[in-house]
Amino acid sequence: MKKYMIIAAAVVFGAALSYVLLAAGGGKALNVNEISSDPGAYAGTITVTGVMGGTSPQDPTIFGIMDIKELQCKTANCNKVFVPIKYQGKPPVMGDEIRATGKFVNMAGGYLFAAEKLKVVRNHKIGG
Numbered sequence: 001m002k003k004y005m006i007i008a009a010a011v012v013f014g015a016a017l018s019y020v021l022l023a024a025g026g027g028k029a030l031n032v033n034e035i036s037s038d039p040g041a042y043a044g045t046i047t048v049t050g051v052m053g054g055t056s057p058q059d060p061t062i063f064g065i066m067d068i069k070e071l072q073c074k075t076a077n078c079n080k081v082f083v084p085i086k087y088q089g090k091p092p093v094m095g096d097e098i099r100a101t102g103k104f105v106n107m108a109g110g111y112l113f114a115a116e117k118l119k120v121v122r123n124h125k126i127g128g
Contacts, residue, residue, distance in 0.1 A: 029099050032067035036081045039104045039111040047101045048113060051124055052092040053082060062086050062112070068097060071124055087115040095126040 029049040035042055050065030064082035073080070085100055092098050102115040 031069075032065055032081060032083050033069065036067075036083055039083070039113070040106065042104055045101060045103050045116075047099055048083065048085075049097070049099050049121070050083065051126070052094060052096045052098060053080065053126070054094075055091070056084070059086075060091065061088055063091055065098060065100075071126065083113055084111075085113045085115050085118075087118050089118060092118070092120050093123070095124045097121040097124060 029047040030042075032048070032050040035046075035048060048065070049068065051068055051071060052063055053066045053070075054064045056062035056064075062084055064084050066080045066082050070078065070080045085102075086105075087100065097120070099119045099121060100113065100115040101117040102113055104111045105114045
């Protein structure tokens, strides 16, 4: 009987530990198409995923990401939506698929995603 209680306690502890570790990992990342229509609706820290598609000529710490699904569009008339991201660390290169964690900041020209953490997932060969 005592053996079963120890096993049951170990299983409960393992499940609780797994839940805590998964929750701390940030959970599901939102994509650009989900957030671009109303970035102001996302308060607090979130994780966004997308593909780096351009940089700001005025500020090298700002770059734009597009939705991963936009990579499938091969015609000139694609209406790509970009989310501007400001990141103080090493910026990604063109075509890098990233996961950025941070929050939206309301600036004079609109919303900007201020990334605290950035991880390059892989690179998609775009832009020649």
